[in-house]
Amino acid sequence: MKKRITASLASVLALSTLVACSQAPAGGGEVKSGGEKKEAPAEKVKLSVWHNFSGDDLRAKAVRAQIEKFQKDHPDIELDAQAIPPDGYRQRVKTVAAANEMPDVFFAHAGTGIKEYFDGGLLQPITPLVNKHPEWKNNFMEGALEALSFNNEVYAVPINASVTSLFFYNKSLFEKHGVAVPKTWDELMAAIKTFKEKGVTPISLGNKAAWLAQSSILSSLADRVTGTDWFLKAAKQDGAKFTDPEFVQALTYFKGLADAGAFQQGFNSLDNTQMEQYFIQGKAAMMIDGAWALTNMAATGTKEQLDQVEVTVLPSVPGGKGDPNSLSGGAGGGLAISKKLSGKKLEAAYELIYTVSGPEGMKAVAESNSVVNYKVDVDPTKVTSLFLKAYNLTKQVKFTPVYDAYLSSQGAEAINNGLQELLLGGKPEDIAKKLQDAQAKSLGK
Structure with missing residues (x-):
């Protein structure tokens, strides 16, 4: 009798195990009542960005507002944004560049500033992003992208004009x-x-x-x-x-x-x-x-x-x-991308750059009383008359x-x-x- 009870118990346990296994999701996730599968939350994309728009001037505030907008619109991205004072910015980026530990996205000055990182093999072009939005690309002033381009590839677009x-x-x-x-x-x-x-x-x-x-x-x-x-x-x-x-x-x-x-x-x-x-x-x-x-x-x-x-x-x-x-x-510098980025991180970096430097970002920077290398209609009620005079002048000269x-x-x-x-x-x-x-x-x- 004892042997028969033991055998029956073993059979029940085995059957229970088979039923449980048939109900378990393939990925090992949780099972709700009724056998419904519950997906585990997707892992967030982590993206770092360094820039030098750290001050209380209107331009710095406008750029930071666009970065904050990106964060709000992309809750699936964990953004580590660091605003570094301009006086020490270049040296800090050079220090991490020497150790090949570049941030994912960073502000690079035009001319010899960005060329140092290009020559060091630390950047990748953003040409795919620029070509994706031809109306954006074609609205930059003549020559605005030249100081941020190498070998017919664009590596950054200017956030403001210098x-x-x-x-x-x-x-x-x-x-x-x-x-x-x-x-x-x-x-x-x-x-x-x-x-x-x-x-x-x-x-x-x-x-x-x-x-x-x-x-x-x-x-x-x-x-x-x-x-x-x-x-x-x-x-x-x-x-x-x-x-x-x-x-x-x-x-x-x-x-x-x-x-x-x-x-x-x-x-x-x-x-x-x-x-x-x-x-x-x-x-x-x-x-x-x-x-x-x-x-x-x-x-x-x-x-x-x-x-x-x-x-x-x-x-x-x-x-x-x-x-x-x-x-x-000329161009005052823009956001560049580390050569290491790929996949979803690269897509997120593209989206961040377009948020900060795209048509909406350009308008925000211009209306902070800052000259931009971009054709945009500025609301005269949002800027000083002196800025408007200077801004109109920049459109008429070489x-x-x-x-x-x-x-x-x-x-x-x-x-x-x-x-x-x-x-x-x-x-x-x-x-x-x-x-x-x-x-x-x-x-x-």
């Missing part, structure tokens, strides 16, 4: 002292002389950080003298040198401004913000600065002060080879290279420091040689 040589002037001071807005170099020198005689600083300058004189004045002035082709050859050390007569002539024009007393006292110890405040307060008649000044002056100046400001291009030079209807500038976007880091340092020296009485020939030596050495020539 316009560095806007020529601001106080129309009230010009009218008060009967000075015509200068369109030629001779007219500029005459205006400087008149304002000096009237006790008004002709041009506000703050070159403490050394880059501003190069980026905002020399880049545009030198292009008017030498033409763009000459500079690109000199930057590559291929068929032109910075000791060539045309570049020495450009430095001579620049030195002529200081010799004429165009700038306020202590310009090499004043920073960019102090320079802009000096101008907006009506203490200087002119200022040559980048598009970043638009937001800064809007934040510190009164409506009355801003209404006195007009904006145009730097005056032409006699016999110059460059286009006088131009501004130094863009020429900003020197430090094409020079090596050694070359950029040589010309930045050299211009400070030049403004204090240095010789154009000496500064030209320092730049030539630094650029040639960095390229191994």
Whole structure:
């Protein structure tokens, strides 16, 4: 009897096991009552993005808002977004790049900035994304993608434009002292002389950080003298040198401004913000600065002060080879993708870039009083009148290279420091040689 009970119990257990196995889902998931299968939640795609839009300015807020929109619209993606202050951003990315530990998506500066990562084999093109949206691709300004492209492949699209040589002037001071807005170099020198005689600083300058004189004045002035082709050859050390007569002539024009007393006292110890405040307060008649000044002056100046400001291009030079209807500038950098990405992570990266840099993102950045390399209709009620003037100007001119976007880091340092020296009485020939030596050495020539 005992043996029969044991055998019967074993049979029941075996049958129970067979029934349980027939009801269990193939993937080992849970079984609801009635045998209904319950799917396990899909694993989230993890994506990291680094950028330098960390400040409280309207542009930074606009970019961060687009990233937050992406997060909200894609709950299936776990986004690790890091906003790193601009001063330390480049070095931090270079540090992880040296260890081949790049973030999945990161902001790369145009020109030599992104080229370093391309040359290191750390990037992959976003051409498939760009070609997927031809109406988006074709709406960028002419040449906007060139500084972010290599071998006919696009590696980033510009989030904003880098316009560095806007020529601001106080129309009230010009009218008060009967000075015509200068369109030629001779007219500029005459205006400087008149304002000096009237006790008004002709041009506000703050070159403490050394880059501003190069980026905002020399880049545009030198292009008017030498033409763009000459500079690109000199930057590559291929068929032109910075000791060539045309570049020495450009430095001579620049030195002529200081010799004429165009700038306020202590310009090499004043920073960019102090320079802009000096101008907006009506203490200087002119200022040559980048598009970043638009937001800064809007934040510190009164409506009355801003209404006195007009904006145009730097005056032409006699016999110059460059286009006088131009501004130094171009693409300001954009989001690039690590070469390691594939599959769903790559698709997520594409979607993030399109959210930040697509038509909606471009409109948001433009309406934060920031110039973009994209054709977009800006709501005039959302920007200052001064920004609108500058933005419309950028649509009517040619863009020429900003020197430090094409020079090596050694070359950029040589010309930045050299211009400070030049403004204090240095010789154009000496500064030209320092730049030539630094650029040639960095390229191994």
